[in-house]
Amino acid sequence: MKSQGFDAGSISGNVQIEAQSYTPDSLMGAPVVDEKILSNAFVNLIYRNQGVEIGFRYENYLNPILGFDARLKGQGVPYRYITYREDKFEITGGDFYEQFGSGLILRAYQEVALGIDNAIDGFRFKLRPVDGVEFTGLIGQNRVFWAKGEGIIRGGNLNIELNDLFPELMPENYRFTLGGSVVSKYQPDRDIFLKMPENVLAYSARAGVISNDFAIDAEYAYKYNDPNATNRQKYNIGQGLIVKSSFYGDGIGVALNAHWIDNMDMRSDRNARAQELFLNFIPPLTKQHAYALTSLYPLATQFNNEAGIQLEVTYQIPRGSAIGGKYGTMLTFNYSDVFTIDTNNIDEFTYNSKFLGIGNKRYFRDINLEISRKWSNKFKTDATLLNIIYDRDVMENEGAPLYGSVFQNVIVMDAQYMFDNGHSLRGEFQHSWSVQDSAIIEPENMNGNWAHLLVEYTIAPSWYFTVYDQFNYGNDDPDRRIHYINGSIAYLTGTTRLQVGFGKQRGGIICVGGICRAVPASNGVFLSLTSTF
Amino acid sequence: MNKINFIFAFFIAFAIIGCDIVEPPYRKGGDITPVDTTKKKVLLEDFTGFRCGNCPEATHVAEMIANQYPGRVIVIALHAGPLAVPTPIRRYDFRTQETNELATFYGLIATPYGLVNRRQYVGQNLLAPTAWGGYVQEQLNVDADLKMYLETDFNESTREISLQVQLEYLRQGNVNHNLAVYILEDSVVQYQQDDRQPAIHISDYVHNHVMRGSFTGTWGLPVSDVAVSAGSKLTVPFKYTISSERDWRPSKLSLVAFVHDNTTKEVIQVEQIKLFKE
Numbered sequence: 001m002k003s004q005g006f007d008a009g010s011i012s013g014n015v016q017i018e019a020q021s022y023t024p025d026s027l028m029g030a031p032v033v034d035e036k037i038l039s040n041a042f043v044n045l046i047y048r049n050q051g052v053e054i055g056f057r058y059e060n061y062l063n064p065i066l067g068f069d070a071r072l073k074g075q076g077v078p079y080r081y082i083t084y085r086e087d088k089f090e091i092t093g094g095d096f097y098e099q100f101g102s103g104l105i106l107r108a109y110q111e112v113a114l115g116i117d118n119a120i121d122g123f124r125f126k127l128r129p130v131d132g133v134e135f136t137g138l139i140g141q142n143r144v145f146w147a148k149g150e151g152i153i154r155g156g157n158l159n160i161e162l163n164d165l166f167p168e169l170m171p172e173n174y175r176f177t178l179g180g181s182v183v184s185k186y187q188p189d190r191d192i193f194l195k196m197p198e199n200v201l202a203y204s205a206r207a208g209v210i211s212n213d214f215a216i217d218a219e220y221a222y223k224y225n226d227p228n229a230t231n232r233q234k235y236n237i238g239q240g241l242i243v244k245s246s247f248y249g250d251g252i253g254v255a256l257n258a259h260w261i262d263n264m265d266m267r268s269d270r271n272a273r274a275q276e277l278f279l280n281f282i283p284p285l286t287k288q289h290a291y292a293l294t295s296l297y298p299l300a301t302q303f304n305n306e307a308g309i310q311l312e313v314t315y316q317i318p319r320g321s322a323i324g325g326k327y328g329t330m331l332t333f334n335y336s337d338v339f340t341i342d343t344n345n346i347d348e349f350t351y352n353s354k355f356l357g358i359g360n361k362r363y364f365r366d367i368n369l370e371i372s373r374k375w376s377n378k379f380k381t382d383a384t385l386l387n388i389i390y391d392r393d394v395m396e397n398e399g400a401p402l403y404g405s406v407f408q409n410v411i412v413m414d415a416q417y418m419f420d421n422g423h424s425l426r427g428e429f430q431h432s433w434s435v436q437d438s439a440i441i442e443p444e445n446m447n448g449n450w451a452h453l454l455v456e457y458t459i460a461p462s463w464y465f466t467v468y469d470q471f472n473y474g475n476d477d478p479d480r481r482i483h484y485i486n487g488s489i490a491y492l493t494g495t496t497r498l499q500v501g502f503g504k505q506r507g508g509i510i511c512v513g514g515i516c517r518a519v520p521a522s523n524g525v526f527l528s529l530t531s532t533f
Numbered sequence: 534m535n536k537i538n539f540i541f542a543f544f545i546a547f548a549i550i551g552c553d554i555v556e557p558p559y560r561k562g563g564d565i566t567p568v569d570t571t572k573k574k575v576l577l578e579d580f581t582g583f584r585c586g587n588c589p590e591a592t593h594v595a596e597m598i599a600n601q602y603p604g605r606v607i608v609i610a611l612h613a614g615p616l617a618v619p620t621p622i623r624r625y626d627f628r629t630q631e632t633n634e635l636a637t638f639y640g641l642i643a644t645p646y647g648l649v650n651r652r653q654y655v656g657q658n659l660l661a662p663t664a665w666g667g668y669v670q671e672q673l674n675v676d677a678d679l680k681m682y683l684e685t686d687f688n689e690s691t692r693e694i695s696l697q698v699q700l701e702y703l704r705q706g707n708v709n710h711n712l713a714v715y716i717l718e719d720s721v722v723q724y725q726q727d728d729r730q731p732a733i734h735i736s737d738y739v740h741n742h743v744m745r746g747s748f749t750g751t752w753g754l755p756v757s758d759v760a761v762s763a764g765s766k767l768t769v770p771f772k773y774t775i776s777s778e779r780d781w782r783p784s785k786l787s788l789v790a791f792v793h794d795n796t797t798k799e800v801i802q803v804e805q806i807k808l809f810k811e
Contacts, residue, residue, distance in 0.1 A: 034637075070640030071659070147656020154551060184551025190667025192601060194559050201552035224552050227559075229663045235559055269655075271664035274643060349559050400586050400728030442620045 009049025014532040016112065017041035020065050021524035028482055029445045029507050029521045031066070038065045040072075042112070056080035067510070067519035068115035069275070071145040078143060079119055090126040095119045098138060099281075100157040100181035104221040104240050105202040105266065107281040108142065113512045118142045118268075118278050120153060132164025142268045142277045149277040151187040151268030177208045177217070183279065185268050194233060200226045202238070202266065216245040221264065227349070228270040231263055231304050235349045238263035240282070241356070251316040257285055258309040262341050262353050265303035275515065284511075285310035286366055287334045289386075291412050292470060293432040293452050297390035298511040299338065299364045307358045308338035327374035338364040365389040378419075384412040392436070396509075404438030406447075422461075428454040428468075440476045445507055445521060449474025464490040470506060482506075488526075496531040566602050566673075575602075575672045576791055576803040577665060578609045578648040580641055582616030583627060586728030589738070591645030591662040596741075598666050605673055607789055607805045609717060610742050611635055614644045625723050631715070631751040632744055638751075638798075650800040651793065678704045681804040683790055687783055694808065696748070696771040698790050706761035711795040713753030714771055716745045717805075719785045745781055748773045748788075756792060784809050 018040050022033035039062060046055040057079040061072040081094030097119055100106040110117045122140015129135070136157040141148040162169075162176040170176065182203045189196035201224050208217030223238030240261040247254045259282065266279035285308040286299040313333045317324035342357030368386040375381065388410075392403035409432070416426040430452035440447055454468035470484040488501030507521035579595045581588040592610065599606040612627035613636035619626045635641075639648065639658050646659040649668040654660065660668065682699040698712060725738030748771045761767065775781060791803035 070637075070642050071657075073640055144656065150655040182551070186551075190670070191561070191663070192563060192666035192670050193561060193597070195555050195561055197553035197555050199551050199553045225555055227555075229661050233663065235555060235557075271661040273661055349557070397586060398728065400733050401731075402586070402726070402728075402733060442622050 007049070009047055009052075011045065011047050012533060013043060013045040014530070015041075015043040016528075016530045018065060018526070018528045020522060020526040022066070023523045025504075025521070025523050027479060028484075028504060028523060030504075030523045031520055033066065035063055038063050040065050040068060040115070051085045053083040053085070054081070055083075064115065066522060067517055069145065072115055074146055076146060078117070078146060088128045092124045095121045095143070096124055096138075096140075098124065098136070098155075100136070100155065100183070101179050101204055101206045102217075102219045102242050102244075103281040103283075104219050104242055104264070105181055105183045105204045105223070105280050106153075106155050106157075107278075109281065111512050111515060114275070114510070114515055114517050116275050116278075116515060118144075121148055122153070130165065132161040132166075134159045142279070144269075144272075144277050149268045149272065151185045151270075151277070153183065153185050153268050153279065155181065155183040157181040173211050175210045177206075177210075179206045179219075180204065183266075185266075185279065187268075187270060194227065196227060196270065197225050200224055204240075213249065214245065214247045216243070218243045223264060223266065226263070226266070226270070228265070228267060229273045230265040230267070233349065234263065234351060236263050236351060236353065238266075239353075239355060240264045242282070251318060253312075253314045255312045256310070259285065260307045260341065260356050260358075261301075261303060261305070262343070262355075263304050275517070281515075282306075285338060286336045286364070287312065287368065289368075291384065291410075291414075291428070291430055292454075292468075293410050293430040293450050294368075294384065294386050294412065295511070296432060296434070296446065296450070296508065297388050297392075297395075297406055297408055298509055298516060299336070299366070299390075300395055300511060300516045302363065302394065305341050305343065305359075306338060306363070307341045307356075308336065308364075310334070310336045325373060325375065327376075330370075330372040332370040332372075334366065334368050334370075336364065336366040338362070361391070361394075362389060363391045363394045379415070379417050381416075382412075382414040384410070384414075386410040386412075401438075404436055406434055406436050408432060408434040422459065424458045424460070426454075426456040426458070428452065428456075430454075433474075443477035443480060445475075445480055445482070446472065447474075447476050448472065462492050464488075464492075466490070472506070495533070497529070499526075499528045501526045563601060565600075566605075568602075568604060569673075571677060572605075572673055573650075573675045573677045573801075574604075574803050575606050575669050576609070576648075576650055576789075576800045577606055577669060578611050578635070578651070580611050580613055580632075580636065580644050580646045580648075580659075582612060582614050582618075582644045583623065583625070583723065583725050583738075583740075584618075584620070585614075585616035585644040586726040586733055588616075588645045589725060589727040590729055591647070592741075594662040594665060595647070598669050601666075602669070602673055606669055607803050608742050609715065609744050609789060610740065611744050614641045616644050623724050627721075627723070627740070627743060629744055629746055631747050634751040650803075651798045652800075676703075677802060678702070679706065679792060679802050681790060681792070681802050683788065683804050683806040685788060685806050685808060687808050689783070692775040692777070692783070694771075694773045694775065694786075694788070696773070696788055696790070696806075698769045698771070698804075700756065700761075700767045700769070700792065702761045702763055702765050702767075705763050706756065707794065708755075708758065708760050709795040710756040710761070710792050710801065711753035712749065712756050712769060712790065712792050713751070714748040715789045715791075716747060716773075716781075717742045717787045717789055718745050718781050719743075719787070721785075742787075745779075745786075752795065752798075753791075753793065755795070 024032040042059040044057045060075040064072045079095040083092040108120045120140040124138040127135045138155045160178045184201045204221035206219035221240040225235045227233040242259040244257045267277045269277045282301045284299045284301045289295045315331045317329040319328040340359030340361040342359045343353045345351045370384045372382045388408040390406045412430045414428045418424040432450040452470045456466045467487040475481045484504040484506045486503030490499040504523045509516045595608045611632040613632040680701040684697040686695040719741045721740040786808040789805045793800045
């Protein structure tokens with residue numbers, strides 16, 4: 001297919017539909033759903049030809065699955081763009097995602113699992129005038145459900161790869177990078193009581209070095225006065241520092257990350273709250289736990305007030321050693337510790353904050369150890385031990401004293417056996433002990449001890465049969481000691497995955513990358529279909 | 534390298550233009566705004582819940598706005614959403630069929646949020662408390678399309694409320710105008726979580742302008758099946774008997790009547806009257 005010297009180009013995309021039926025259950029906390037069935041679906045389509053890329057996404061929420069914002073209700077094409085690319089130059093008109101540096105002052109992103117999409121609708125250009133230098137400029141507005149936020153975002157970003165820019169001056173074994181960003185948002189001042197800055201500026205600077213056995217990078221950000229709904233209209237400046245480092249040796253890897261953030265919840269609308277209109281993103285200093293009971297009490301970054309550190313050490317016990325066994329054993333140790341920063345109020349509008357000062361209140365601590373061992377070609381096991389301190393008031397009630405802190409210990413045993421015919425059997429046993437340091441006044445569907453048993457049978461490469469029972473046998477309220485029994489069948493073929501399940505799912509908090517949403521319990525059938533093409 | 538210098542210059546220029554620094558005092562010296570009766574009154578609806586710790590602060594914001602424009606802003610507390618659901622310990626249910634219908638219609642998933650004349654601003658109906666004041670002020674500057682006059686009477690022995698709503702159209706009205714009448718109660722003493730306090734559980738919190746019910750259902754009744762011409766006056770009478778099952782105290786009740794466009798749901802005019810003259 002040729003026309004005017006162009007070839008036909010290529011088409012790619014992906015599609016997803018998730019649906020859930022709801023049977024109310026007042027004891028479990030599964031609410032009445034008038035529609036009985038709720039569903040989220042989208043299809044992405046990208047057409048590429050030479051330097052041109054055209055893409056759009058159709059979305060359909062009729063009506064949004066519980067836990068997603070009800071304002072997503074509807075259908076349409078909220079995302080569409082045209083990009084033109086050359087070696088040294090790129091322009092995009094329409095919707096785009098973007099991240100400056102570590103995302104401390106700008107990250108436009110999408111998280112399908114949470115219903116978050118703060119894509120910028122506007123104009124962006126990227127310029128690469130010489131090797132090793134990339135400049136990005138953009139202007140636009142964030143998506144908020146089916147509309148655009150009021151704030152206008154202007155941003156500029158510079159990345160410099162020193163080794164490419166000055167190849168003759170740089171040592172061979174080290175790669176140095178420098179970068180800087182500015183972001184300014186404009187929103188008219190309509191406040192009838194307070195003077196609002198209509199233009200709010202933030203800037204950041206960063207530097208990094210990478211070699212064969214270590215990598216370090218750091219970013220500092222500064223934001224001018226930005227009174228908004230999330231910081232209770234404080235006129236303080238904002239500051240943030242993120243440091244990431246990793247070291248590699250023989251069979252050992254160490255990652256050490258830390259951040260200190262003060263008043264850095266940035267939105268393109270000063271009235272935005274919850275998960276609306278984020279301008280930036282700060283990843284949580286925690287391991288992303290995958291097991292059901294290890295993620296009961298997840299950390300969400302407190303963008304306006306947090307100082308934390310995370311250390312992760314992975315060590316491969318050498319193969320053939322007495323402890324390592326024939327196939328080797330992998331140890332992963334993780335330690336996260338997150339505190340308030342050191343502040344005190346001056347008045348209604350300002351507070352004192354000591355840069356890098358650490359407060360005396362611990363939000364969250366997570367110490368965990370994972371031991372993975374392959375015993376033979378057919379048998380492998382995974383054991384996890386976890387100890388968590390979780391300040392429920394900070395994580396779930398903006399710090400006001402409602403719940404106190406939760407202290408949790410978890411043990412997980414996961415074993416998988418592969419049969420000769422491509423079948424395999426996997427079993428999980430998990431147990432969680434948890435206590436809360438304040439009285440539980442209201443009966444609730446999640447506290448005390450849990451046991452979890454899961455069995456999964458796989459017929460490679462296509463079929464997965466899973467059944468589990470999550471039992472909150474230690475709930476404070478005897479009536480709420482509920483078995484959440486759930487079964488599902490998944491079928492994979494090529495790039496298509498279809499899953500159908502049935503049963504009860506506990507309510508709780510689901511986090512992806514440190515952003516969380518509360519999900520009510522549900523009881524019913526769920527269906528999920530994903531495919532890429 | 535000139536290109537790089539150019540880029541740095543761009544950054545510096547950007548930084549200079551893109552920033553406003555506000556110096557204290559941060560408060561605007563807002564005198565109480567004089568009343569202009571040729572303009573609209575404004576309905577400010579505050580979605581709230583007794584387990585919502587941030588809601589008392591939002592209620593305070595609504596009251597500050599109402600005080601700023603005396604007699605021009607009518608506030609209703611709509612108890613709805615997940616934090617208005619009674620619990621095994623705290624069983625008092627403030628929710629009504631109307632508040633639940635409004636919450637569903639506007640996609641409420643959390644509180645506090647508010648509606649200002651039920652209009653959309655920047656694509657959103659649900660507004661954060663920090664945004665209420667500006668939009669209320671904007672609406673207060675819109676010319677009134679109609680005036681409303683309310684008269685009420687209460688028969689204590691039969692518990693029957695009579696209400697006369699008189700509409701005076703200043704401009705031609707649309708066919709799709711609906712008139713709704715809501716019942717509010719003040720000074721309801723019940724539990725409220727208040728996260729501003731050192732001890733957040735307030736057992737004797739005073740709940741004001743609580744939505745209790747309606748004469749007309751959530752969306753009201755059609756005003757007229759023909760377009761109302763400018764200058765015409767209509768009188769709509771209502772009778773409503775308070776059921777003996779209700780714990781409402783008549784001396785604390787008031788009635789809010791409003792006309793809205795039944796397509797956009799936007800409030801065109803609103804008026805409030807107390808059941809008992811003070």
